[in-house]
Structure formats: C-alpha cells, structure tokens
Amino acid sequence: MNLLAARLDHLFQFGVLAVLVGIQSAALVMQYAFGELPCPLCLLERLAMFGVGFAILEAFRNGFRERLTGLALLFALLLLVVGARQTLLDIAPRPGHAYIGSPVLGLHMPVWAVVIALVLLIAYALKIAVVGADPAREAGPPVVWMATVARYLGYALLALIAVNALSVVVQCGFSECHTFGYRLLGGAAPPGG
Amino acid sequence: MMAVIFAAMLLAMALAELRQPRLAIGAVVVCLVLAVHQFLWEVHSDVYGYGLPWLDW
Numbered sequence: 494m495n496l497l498a499a500r501l502d503h504l505f506q507f508g509v510l511a512v513l514v515g516i517q518s519a520a521l522v523m524q525y526a527f528g529e530l531p532c533p534l535c536l537l538e539r540l541a542m543f544g545v546g547f548a549i550l551e552a553f554r555n556g557f558r559e560r561l562t563g564l565a566l567l568f569a570l571l572l573l574v575v576g577a578r579q580t581l582l583d584i585a586p587r588p589g590h591a592y593i594g595s596p597v598l599g600l601h602m603p604v605w606a607v608v609i610a611l612v613l614l615i616a617y618a619l620k621i622a623v624v625g626a627d628p629a630r631e632a633g634p635p636v637v638w639m640a641t642v643a644r645y646l647g648y649a650l651l652a653l654i655a656v657n658a659l660s661v662v663v664q665c666g667f668s669e670c671h672t673f674g675y676r677l678l679g680g681a682a683p684p685g686g
Numbered sequence: 687m688m689a690v691i692f693a694a695m696l697l698a699m700a701l702a703e704l705r706q707p708r709l710a711i712g713a714v715v716v717c718l719v720l721a722v723h724q725f726l727w728e729v730h731s732d733v734y735g736y737g738l739p740w741l742d743w
Contacts, residue, residue, distance in 0.1 A: 534725070667690075
C-alpha cells in the first residue's frame with residue numbers, strides 16, 4: 494500500500510510538473526509569436542508557477558518531503574491571490590482598464606491563473622487526503638523512466654526561467670514594469686506618449 | 687525589482703541543479719518574499735489604498 498501510494502504521489506507530481514512546463518512554454522509563445530507583452534501581475538503569476546515547479550523538481554532531486562509540498566502550496570496560493578486580484582481589477586469595464594491579451598478558450602490570462610491555482614490547490618488537497626502528504630519517504634525513489642523525464646523537464650524549466658529573466662530585464666530594465674514595449678529596445682512608452 | 691525577483695528564482699534553480707539544496711531553498715524563499723512585496727506594491731494605489739471601489743455596484 495505504501496508503495497502504491499508513493500507511486501501515485503510520484504505520478505501526480507510528475508504530471509503537475511509536465512503541465513507547468515507546457516503552460517510556461519505556451520506563455521512564451523504568446524509573448525514572442527503573438528506579441529502579447531506580460532504585465533507586472535502576469536509576470537508574478539508566471540513566477541508563482543515556476544515556484545511550484547521548483548518545489549516538485551527539488552522533490553525529484555533530493556527526495557519527497559512534506560516541506561516541499563508546503564513550498565509548492567505557498568506558491569500556488571500566491572498564484573491564486575495575484576490572479577484573483579488581477580481579475581477583480583478588470584472585471585468591471587471602466588476607462589483605462591481591460592483584460593490584457595487575447596482570450597484563450599474564452600478566458601483571459603488572469604482568469605486562467607485563477608483556474609490553474611484552484612486546480613493546483615484542489616489537486617494537492619486531494620493528493621494529501623488520498624495518499625498522504627509524504628507517502629514516498631520510505632518507498633524509495635521514483636521509477637527510472639519518470640526520474641529521467643523529470644530531469645529533462647527540470648532542464649526545460651531552468652531554460653524557461655532563464656529566458657523569462659532575460660526577457661524581464663529587456664522589458665523592464667531594473668525599474669518598475671509598467672511598459673508598453675521592451676524598455677531596453679526603446680519601446681516602453683505608452684501609445685501616443 | 688521584477689528583474690531581481692526573476693534573478694532570485696533563476697539562482698535558486700541553478701543552485702538546485704548544482705546540488706546545493708539549502709542555498710536553493712534560501713534563494714527561493716527570498717524570491718517568494720520579494721514577490722509578495724512586489725505584489726503589494728503593484729496593487730496599492732495612492733487614491734484607493736488596497737481597496738476596489740469600482741466593485742461597489
């Protein structure tokens with residue numbers, strides 16, 4: 494039973510990691526292929542998802558621990574708070590405020606952030622309720638193929654964070670991030686400004 | 687500030703890759719604290735504070 498619970502835990506965390514890498518890749522495609530510049534709160538939402546990914550990768554590298562589950566939950570909570578605040582900011586149409594970017598499947602990015610955060614929190618709650626917070630402690634490492642793929646997903650996540658960090662520097666420089674273009678490329682001024 | 691926050695996350699990932707888990711966790715905690723501070727700064731308004739008066743329909 495312990496082994497089954499541990500395998501389910503590994504599979505759960507592996508799945509979350511794969512989905513997060515997919516979401517972050519899609520966000521970069523939206524940014525560079527479709528020219529959708531991320532706002533400051535959008536960047537914080539990306540960061541929160543990276544935080545969840547970091548906690549899962551640490552578990553695959555150094556062993557599954559309850560503290561890492563706690564860290565993942567903290568970042569998921571940050572994602573929910575930022576996404577909810579941004580959704581409430583633009584939910585009532587008024588001058589100068591509208592959802593940023595194009596809708597995907599009918600939902601705008603901040604709403605997707607809320608959905609992703611809720612799915613993460615519910616999934617973690619179900620995982621803890623069903624298999625426990627840390628069933629893998631005594632059951633050994635994950636199966637070889639999963640550990641190998643998780644390592645490559647880790648490289649992908651590291652590359653995504655590096656691209657995002659570089660992109661943030663080009664977009665915002667080292668000051669606030671309310672830009673309408675890439676500041677270091679001379680495009681930070683508002684339209685007509 | 688946003689650049690510093692992302693740099694902290696990148697540092698945490700790099701340290702984790704270099705098998706320095708304690709330093710990596712330290713960097714990610716710093717990143718989390720800075721992100722919360724940045725969020726509070728972003729949503730604070732001189733006029734409304736942290737309020738959302740446009741939702742009082």
